[in-house]
Amino acid sequence: MPAVCNVVVLISGSGSNLQALIDSSQADDSPVRIRAVLSNRADAYGLERAKAAGIDTCVLDHKAFAGREAFDAALIKAIDACEPHLVVLAGFMRILSSDFVRHYAGRLLNIHPSLLPKYKGLHTHQRALEAGDGEHGCSVHFVTEELDGGPLVVQAVIPVRSGDTLDSLAQRVHEQEHLIYPLAVRWFAEGRLRLDAQGAMLDGQPLPGTGHLIRP
Structure with missing residues (x-):
């Protein structure tokens, strides 16, 4: 991995995880350089966050x-113009085509608000509460053609409290997202994290099926 890791971030909304990545990348010792932020929505507030950071x-x-394939082809062209080493999905609310995922195989990360493989898809906090789960959290994973199914990198596990509401649980999960996503991106930028035939590797060792577990 070069001394500076060029990163492109894809967003659709407010960009709170983007802000965490921006803040982390501004540390003096950070090898991460966010080259561009792309959105499929012109009203995404994350675009304002990016502009404020230059x-x-x-x-x-x-x-x-005309369709998903045409959009993804244009997206690939726009991303590749930035010559990224890593592409990061931060609340990008589009299901990506197989061609897109294969094009960025091994250099495409996503964050998901559940302890994968539990609760793939949407409404994860509500589903955790309805199931009476004692623990919930968030996961960073490499993106593969299986929706929310790629090898796990890191998960933050938090307890579900007896008085938790949808909002309180979501807020606490978001706080952990803002910690573990910059961590995973930095691992990649430092050359410590990669994807190979064995799965997700950290410091040359295969990560367990759960990824690296953090219990704040």
């Missing part, structure tokens, strides 16, 4: 394309 932005409205 990061280039680009909007590609998915509704302007």
Whole structure:
């Protein structure tokens, strides 16, 4: 991995995880350089976060394309113009085509608000509460063609409290997302994290199926 790791971040919304990544990348010893932030929504507040940090932005409205493949092809072209070493999904609310995922195999990360493989998809906090789970959390994983199913890198595990509401649980999970996503991106930027035939590797050793577990 070069001394500076070029990262492109894809967003669709407020960009709170993007802000955590920006803040982390501004540390003096950070090897992460966020080259651009791309969104499929022109009203995504994360674009304002990027502009405030002096990061280039680009909007590609998915509704302007004939279908998913055409949109993803344009997205690949826009991303590749930034010559990224890593592409990071931070609340990018689009299901990506197989061609897109294969193009960035081994250099595409996502964060998901559940302890995968539990609760793939949407409404994860509600599902955890309805199931009466004692623990909940969030997961960073490499993206593969299986939705929310790629090898896990790191998970933060928090207890579900007796008085938790949807909002209180979501807030505490978000706090952990903002810690573990910059951590995983930094591991990749430092050359410590990679994906190979054995799965996710950290410091040359295979990560367990749960990824690296953090219990704040």
